[in-house]
Amino acid sequence: MLKKRCLPLSGLVLLLGASVLLGASARRANSDWDAYDTGERLTIEAPLKRIHYRSAQTEVRVDYQGKEWKVILGASSLLLSRGVIKNDLRPGRPVILVGSPRKDGSAEMRAERLILDGRTLELH
Template identity: 50%
Template sequence: MKKLSLLIAFFALVLGATAALAHHGWSSYDADKTLTIEAALKEVAYRNPHAHVTIDYEGREWHVVLAPINRMKARGLPEADLTSGKTVTIVGYPRKDGTAEIRAERIIVDGRTIELR
């Protein structure tokens, strides 16, 4: 029985560490460079761990990291409000390495401002 408990504890530790490594941190985004972009949504992925949208900005396709869906729902942004073709305003930080990706701090949809962080 003791061996089984140790084995379960070991796997819980390994799986927990793997999940922690898989989640990204925010240090790769430039918090000193705020972007405010009004653009139409090309693609929407309303799923965990974070919802994502794709937009065109400055001749490139940009990936925008939003908040977890439970937070967005709690703050008044259900999935039905984010549809391909809808124009929104995104305020956030670009990646430091030049990758076309933004960490969104807030999004303005249908005249409503939703704080994501």
């Protein structure tokens, strides 16, 4: 006679909890992109003004069209996996940033590509 193997109740609760958390983080990631006009591409060629390494993402500031723009590059671990080390991003360093501007018209962009010293790095 074959024995039925059942997931213990505690295992089921853990599995459901993990599913909820993964779903919430996927929805959050999508909602982060919802603020940007992914149908529009903006290219900014400028020296870096400031660099902010945050726990969730790295962002830089550049001057473009008379305004200071905030450009979200992504997680520091993503940049590192693409070959960008901390010293690569420093004030005064010329870069080309390609990405999607915010829908609300504020001076903010989510970068999809970073061109640094002739290297093209995909950030998505």
